[in-house]
Each structure stands twice: as C-alpha cells, then as structure tokens.
Amino acid sequence: MNDHYLAFANSALGRALVEGLGLPRPPVLERYTAGQPAFSVGDSLIGMAPGGRLCEQAGHILAAQNQTVWILDQDPARAAIATCELQAQILRTESMEGTRLKTVVFDASGIADSAQLQELHRFFHPIIRQIAECGRIVILGQIPEQLDDAAARTAQRALEGFTRSLGKEIRKGATAQLIYVGIGAEKQMESSLRFFLSPKSAYVSGQVVRIHASNHLAAVDWRTPLAGKVALVTGASRGIGAAIAHTLARDGAHVICLDVPQAEKELRAVAEAVHGSAMMLNICDAKAPQQIAAQVMSQHQGLDIIVHNAGITRDKTLGRMNRDLWNMVIDVNLASEERINDALLAAGALRHNARIICVSSISGIAGNLGQTNYATSKAGVIGMVQSHAQAYAEQGITINAVAPGFIETAMTAAIPFAIREAGRRMNSMSQGGLPVDVAEAIAWFANPASGGLQGNVVRVCGQSLLGA
Template identity: 45%
Template sequence: MADLLLRLANDRRSAGLIRKLGLPTPVRLARAEGAYDDAPLAGRVTLVGAAPGGLAVDALQKAAAEAGATCVAALAEGQSADTLLFDATACRAPADLAALHGFFAPKLRRLARNARVLVVSADPSELADPVAAATARGIEGFVRALGKEIGRRGATANLARLAPGAESQLAGLVRFCGGPRCTYVSGQVFRLTSAPAPAPAARQLAGKVAVVTGAARGIGAATAQRLSEEGARVVCVDVAAARDALYETAARVGGLPLVLDIAAPDAPAALSAFLREKTRGVDVLVHNAGITRDKTLANMKPDVWDAVIAVNFTAITAIDAELLANGLLHDSGRVVCLSSVSGVAGNFGQTNYATSKAALIGYVAAQAPRLAARGITINAVAPGFIETPMTARIPLMMREAGRRLNALSQGGQPRDVAELVTFFALPASAGVSGNTVRACGLALIGA
C-alpha cells in the first residue's frame, strides 16, 4: 500500500500544509539498484576523522577511496557531506569522547539528504579496564542518538565494534554503511573480528549456490533477487499454497523452485536430497520462512503456539543440523536467520512469535563460535515495519504508527531487508558473525 504521507510531504503543493499541521515529513530514501559495482561510493563527498591515536583511520581512508568516494579534508563553500567516517578506537577515557563532538557537531548542518555516518570503536568486551570498556560502550549511545537526530534527513548512523587486528574487515562494511544500501539500517552495531576475507568486488557470489526459504513473496522474493544479482544461483523454497508465486520468483531470478513445507518431519532430508542432486550443496542459507498466529496468551491454543515455534525455530535448527552433518553447507558458507524486532522487544499478542524470534537471536550467538573453524558465519536480521502485503492488511491507525515511530518516519521496503541479508552473505563479510542487526529505520522508542 502506498504511503500517502510520504507522497504529500514530498510534493511542493502539499509539503507546506503537512509542516503546518505538525505531521512527520519523511524524505524519499535513496536506494541502490542492481548489484554492487567496483565503486559503490562514487560521487559521495566523504570526510574521515579520528580521535588522536586511532587505529582504524588508515583502513577507513583506504576503504572509502577504493570504493570510489570523493574524500576531502574539509567541506568547500556550499558543499554538503554525503558520508562521515570516524575512528573512535582510541577513546578509552571520558575526556576522549569530546573528539566525537569536535568532529560531528560542526558538520551536521551541512549533512546531505540520505547521508551516511559510520563510527568505529573498540569492542568493550576486549578491554580489561572498566573505564575504557565503559567509554567504548558509551559510543553506542552516541551513535543511536545521532541516528535519531539525523533521520529526518533520511540519513543513517551505525557503529562498527572492532576486535584487535580486524581493520581489514572495514572494507565491506564501509561499502554497505557508507552508501545507499543501508537505507533502512540505522543505530545498529556490527561486531567485526579478524578473519581472512577477499577484497570487496562486483558479483562476489558468482558460482555460489544460495537457498532462500519463504521465497515466493515479500522479503524472501526480494532476497532471492538480490542474491541472484550478486551472481548466486538461488534455490527458492516455499509451501505448496504459494506454488505459482514461487515458480514466478524462481523464473525471474533464474533459480530453482522447490515446493517444501520446512516444518514437515521429512523436510530437512528432502532439502538435503534436492541439494545433493541439483547443486552439490549450498554456500548461502537464508532462513526467511516464518508465520504469525497472533493471540493473547490466555486465548492461545496449544496447537497455535506449537505451529509458530515449529516453523520459526525448530525447522531452522533441524535444517542446519542436517546440512552440517552431511557436509552440504560448504566451508566459508553463510547462514542468515530472519528474526524480528518482536524478538528484541516483544509485542502484544505475539508471545509465540516473539519467543521464536528471540530464540533465533540466541541461536546465532551460540552457533557463531562453533562454526568459525570452518569459516562459516551466521547472523540474524531483525526487520521492523516493512511494506508488504501482510502489513497492508493491518488496521490504518496501527499501520501508521508502525510507519512513523522510527527515525526515518516511514516503513521500509523488502529490498531494504534483502540488502542487509546480502551484506551478511558476501565473502567480504567473513569477520561478521553472531550479530543480530535490525532493519527498522531506528525505532524512536528503545533501540
């Protein structure tokens, strides 16, 4: 369903009235089309700064330059900043935090629409000194608050927590967080660890096989499209009731359709057999399929509870166990689970759904170290309000609240979620594992 307020706020004939009425004035968000190219930040005016003694400033400079950014030491008269990159890894005491104010405050009035901010800090868990750890943790609060201040421009702000020796991992993250592909990802934390990873390039998934469950429509279809754009051959999985849409998606992305109820007892074995015969395994596994069966807990029947847990949680763990046991999930593979902001904060009438989605957050955190020896990463994406046929059926006032209660004052698109999934799926993201990152436009209440 079209967002009427977004259209009116960006129409010269009605924008003034919208402002006079005190309504939110969302801007049109910049989005990328197609696959990554060799210079995804081309034409973006970029400033790179650092607190004294920063460890990552050279890596940030190099990543921005190699991505095609126009790096400048200072803004010229009338020039706006498209991307701000700041190295705060040397902030270890309260006084050091003044460097954040010193770099950002003078530039914010000259921030372009759809600008991007990426701050890099030390990982608090790696710091033995309590004051140093607390200082690094404080930077997360700064980034979240800044994201809420600049969201009205369609701008985003994110944080990278850097483990020792992980500077090379910034190259892929700068390409994602420094440009239009992170349009609905803001106020989020990416934890980067040291890992061998190829340099970012175009069509990094060429020759690789991806599996996307729930691929017939919405986020699943958008994800299948994005992965195919990066060169992957996509196995599109969905239930029999969605057969027609599934086959249309598979044909559109040049993939293979597989009709399968992932919650069926024989589903893991059936998927395993299909992959063994058709593709000889999988490199990228996206657990997108999920269901809702909303009732308050007092009115929820046991079978309704069981159905949601079975599809949203049990099926995922069973499929992973099957593919790992049979060696069908290749070394250096990628697993991405679709969680939800409901799994982060809970939601009225969704005890079953919130339980299942919170379980996935715990699952990726627990699995990440176990899969690391094989170079496999596992992460979760937690979407907020995304414009899909399902959210179009939500009553008007609830739908409007879902759209407006984030820093960008609008709902996201399925492709916005697919961009984050694709970032996690790329070979250049080898040092990113065990993360849960929200694609929610930065909720105004909470994180």
C-alpha cells in the same frame, strides 16, 4: 502496500500543505539500483581521535569512491591517511557553510577514557548540520570486551549511546552506525563500510556491528560478489523472501527458491525471474531437513548461503491463544530452522566460508502485544545465532541475523489501520521499510568478504522506537 502519506507529503501540493500545517514529512529514501556507484555519491569527510588504529585502512577503502574527501583542519586523520591514494582537502569550520557531507567516517578507536570522549564533540559538533539528505555516518571503535583496560572499555562502550542518539538527530533519511572492529580484523572492514556508506543501507540506522578477526579474507569482485555461489531462500514466493532472491541473484548467486506447495505458481515465477530453481516444500514436514540436504547435495554439491526467511504470525493475547497457534509459530519460525541447520551440517552440505542468515524481528527484541508466540520464536532465532556463533566459526561458517521492523508486505498490510500507521511512523525515517531493505542487509552478510561478521543481529527498522 503503498504509503500514501509519504507520496502525498513529497508531492508539490502535499509538501506545501504538510509544511504549512507543521506535519512531519517523511523523506524519500535513496535506494541502490544495479549499476549505480557502490558508495553514496557526494562529498566525504574522514576524521579520527588521537591514537586510532583504523583510520588508515578506512582511508584506503574510501579511496575507491573517487569522490572529494575532506579532513578537518588539525585533525589527526591527516597523518594517518598520508599513505592512502586520497586527494584529501582541508575543511575549515569557519568556511563550511554550503558544504554537504554525504559520507562521514570517524575512527574513535583511540578513545581510551571518558575524558577523551570529548573527541566526539570536537569532530561532530561543527559538521553535524552539514550532513546531506540520506547522508551516511560510520563510527569505528574497538570491541570493548577485547580491551584489558577498564577505562578504555567504558569509553568504547559509551560510543553506542552517542551513535544511537546521532541517528535520531540527523533525520532527512541520514543514518549513523557504530562498527566495533576486533583486534586483527582491521582488513575485514570493507564489505561493512561499503554497505553502510551506500544507499543499500537506506533503512538501517543506529546499529552496532562487531567484526571479528577471521581467516576468511576472500577477495571479491564488488559488482558480483556472489558469482559462483549457491543460495537457498525459504519463503521466497513473495514479500521479503522474493526480494532476497532477487538481490542475491543480482549479486551473482544461483538462488534456490523454497516455499510451500500451495505457493507453487508464485514461487516458480520468482525462480524464473532470478534464473534460479524452485523447491516446493513445507519446512515443518518431518522429512524436510533431510530432503533439503539431499537435494542441494545432488543438484549443487552443497550450499554457500542459507537464508531462513519463511515465517508466520498467529496473533492472539496469551489467554486467547490455543496450543496449536503457539506450536505452529514456534515450529515454522524457530524449530524448523534448527532442524534444517543440523541436517545440512550433518550431511556436510554447507561449504567452506558458508553463511547462515536468519530473519528475526524487532518483536523478538521488544516484545509485542498479542505476539507472545511470535516474539518467543524470533527471540529464539537471536538465541540460536548467538549460541552457535562460536562453534560455527570453528567450521568456517558464519551465522548472523537481521531483525526487520515495519516492512511494507502482505504481513503488515493485514494489520489494523491505526496500529499500522503507528508502526510505520514510529522510527527515525517516519516510514516503513521495503522488502529490498532487508534483502540488502542479507546480501551484505552473504558477501564472501563478510567472514568477520559473526553472531551479529542487525535491525532493519529505520531505528524504530520499539526495542530501541
């Protein structure tokens, strides 16, 4: 579905008219295309609060960008990155007019009490107007629950409010995220920094991610991180599922595309385009879980990635909703996923360092009128992720979810016009996301180097006001 207003507001004529009338102009978001540099292109800034433990590692990762890296005069980051292969230059507050910062990383892990939160103001106040269009800000912190000191826990928790507000202020397609890095997970930040400092995270903002220490520190070729991996994507014949299939295949995976038999023609076309295979199956059939497990074992000797994307809506207010509509939605969106996971585990079909990635929804976080069945199922998906995370971690498997907001697909094209326009604009990007935005977040979770990401729910919603 095309967003005509976005296209018009960014045309030569439309731009003048929209600005003249004082209407909001949704920015054209930069998105990743294969072969492009991994990081967003432009000047970088790195900084830290005194006592930070993550800046040096971030400096090593930023060195891979091959771009100008700035540090503020007197910033403690200067000593921390001395060993990194960075050609860091000093950025003086009095002479930064005209500087446009594309990527900013601030290590806030040293902030140990509420008084030290002023470090956020010290660093961001002078530079916040210099953030480039579609710029990327990442704040690094410590997982509050891992800290013994109550004052430090309090201060680290406070970073969430700062990051989410920053995301709402920077506009122009720029994004801000908070990554809490657990004790011992310092070397597991790279896949997340590469995602959040690149155009791949175009429609993700105001998110909080936890990286835990993990034994699975896989070395990857960042151009094809999924080479040799086998992925299964449900609901792959169209919309978000088709985009996930394309993105995982771009990253090197063999993709098994699954959808209902009625969608065979479209499914085969997607499978062919991604050089993968097709599996026609209704995931709610009683035998489906065992069939899937048996087929992946016989044809591929197991799976590395399963993406539970298939989903349906059957919207009605509760008083008008019959039991069938309720049951159908819970079964497709939640119960079938639980059965498939159980069958794959029982058959030993999930390989070491495997990934289970679920597609929830902001409806499952905020609730939505006429969606008691859908929101229950999608909140249940979040519950499934959180309740299995620890047990799966012990088996070397990660489970995480994405929660899309308004994404331009057949599902959202069916929404009545006024509600659709509201859903599209009520976020920090003033527009809907594209299926590829969800797919990129899934590819980041799928990366073998993302073993420290466990039990996360990341919204791909342009920082929607719903459920914020």
